[in-house]
Amino acid sequence: MNIPKQTVTSKDVAKLAGVSQSTVSRVFVEGSSVSEKTKQKVFEAAKALNYRPNAFARSLTTNQSKLIGLVFPDADYPIHMKTLQLISSELQKIGYSAVLIPWQVDGENQHSIPNIFQYRVDGVIAASATFNTALYEECEEFNIPIVQYARVVEGTKSSYVISDNYSAGQIAAQRFADSKLSDVVYLTGEVPTFTNQERVNGFCDEFKSLTGKNPRVVEANYDYGGALEEIRALLKSGAKPQGVFCATDNLAMAFMDIARFEFDLKIPEDVQVIGFDDIPQATWLSYELSTFRQDFTRLARESVKIISNQIKEKDSSLVRLMVPVRFIERNSTN
Structure with missing residues (x-):
C-alpha cells in the first residue's frame, strides 16, 4: 500500500491490519485489553506504513498526556x-x-x-x-x-x-574531630533551604557533642565567583579555620583556590576541606576534593x-x- 508517510492515519493501519480503527487506538493505550495476536498485527501494519500515534490526540481520549x-x-x-x-x-x-x-x-x-x-x-x-x-x-x-x-x-x-543531610553533617564533624581540629567552619550560600539547614544542624550538633566547641557558620554565595569575596574576608580574619565543610563542591573549590593561591595555605596540611555533591570536577588533580556523593x-x-x-x-x-x-x-x- 503506497501511502505518503505524512498522510498515514489510524484508519490506514486498521485497514492493513484487518481490524477496526478503535482497536488500533486501544493497542496504543497502555493497559488496554487487546490480544497479543491482534497487537502484533497492528504493530506490523504500523511499522509497514511508518505510522506514529498522535500522543496529544490520545491524551484527549485517555485524559492522560503521559x-x-x-x-x-x-x-x-x-x-x-x-x-x-x-x-x-x-x-x-x-x-x-x-x-x-x-x-x-x-x-x-x-x-x-x-x-x-x-x-x-x-x-x-x-x-x-x-x-x-x-x-x-x-x-x-x-x-x-x-x-x-x-x-x-x-x-x-x-x-x-x-x-540524609543531617547524617552528612554528622560525618563531616566526626572527620574533623578525629583530626583534632578545634576551629571549623560551615561555609554556606545566601539562600536558606531546609536540606542545607539539616546539614548545618547535623554538623554543629555533632561537633559540639564531640569537642564541646561550636563551629562557625559563614554565609557566602552558592556561585563560585560570587563566593570569592566572602572567602577572602574569612581568611583575612585573625582566626583562620582549620577545617571547612562547604554546602556545595563549587563553594569548596572556590575556597581551595583562594586559600592556596592568595593566602599560600596548604590543603590539607593547613586547612582541611570537605564539599558536598561529588561533581565531576571534584576528582580533578587540582582539587581531589573529599566530598559527599548523593545517590x-x-x-x-x-x-x-x-x-x-x-x-x-x-x-x-x-x-x-x-x-x-x-x-x-x-x-x-x-
Whole structure:
C-alpha cells in the first residue's frame, strides 16, 4: 500500500491490519485489553506504513498526556544535567516522557514558572527549594501530583525524596574531630533551604557533642565567583579555620583556590576541606576534593515511583523518603 508517510492515519493501519480503527487506538493505550495476536498485527501494519500515534490526540481520549513536568533551577550545575537524564530514563521505563518546564526570576529574586496547567502534564517533579509556594498551590488547584526531588519547600504539603543531610553533617564533624581540629567552619550560600539547614544542624550538633566547641557558620554565595569575596574576608580574619565543610563542591573549590593561591595555605596540611555533591570536577588533580556523593539514581527512581503511584492509583498520601549519602575521601582531608 503506497501511502505518503505524512498522510498515514489510524484508519490506514486498521485497514492493513484487518481490524477496526478503535482497536488500533486501544493497542496504543497502555493497559488496554487487546490480544497479543491482534497487537502484533497492528504493530506490523504500523511499522509497514511508518505510522506514529498522535500522543496529544490520545491524551484527549485517555485524559492522560503521559508527560511529567520537570522543574529545575538551571542546567549549569553539573549534577542538574545528570539528574535530568536519570529522571527522564526512569520515566521512559514506565511509559512516560519528561518535559522541562522553564522558570524565571522576577523582581526581588522571586522565582516563578508559567501556568503549569498549560503544559497538560500528568504530574510534576520539582528540584528547587527557591520556588515560592505558588507552584505547589497551582498543582493542588488543578489536582496535579507533585514530588519534590532532593529539596523541600517548607510550608508545602507534597511528597519528597531527599538525601540524609543531617547524617552528612554528622560525618563531616566526626572527620574533623578525629583530626583534632578545634576551629571549623560551615561555609554556606545566601539562600536558606531546609536540606542545607539539616546539614548545618547535623554538623554543629555533632561537633559540639564531640569537642564541646561550636563551629562557625559563614554565609557566602552558592556561585563560585560570587563566593570569592566572602572567602577572602574569612581568611583575612585573625582566626583562620582549620577545617571547612562547604554546602556545595563549587563553594569548596572556590575556597581551595583562594586559600592556596592568595593566602599560600596548604590543603590539607593547613586547612582541611570537605564539599558536598561529588561533581565531576571534584576528582580533578587540582582539587581531589573529599566530598559527599548523593545517590541520584535512587533519588530519581524513588521520585518517579511516587509520582507514578499518585497518578495511577490516585494515592494522595504524603511520602517522605530519606536516602543515605556516601562520604568520598580524597586528598583535601587527612
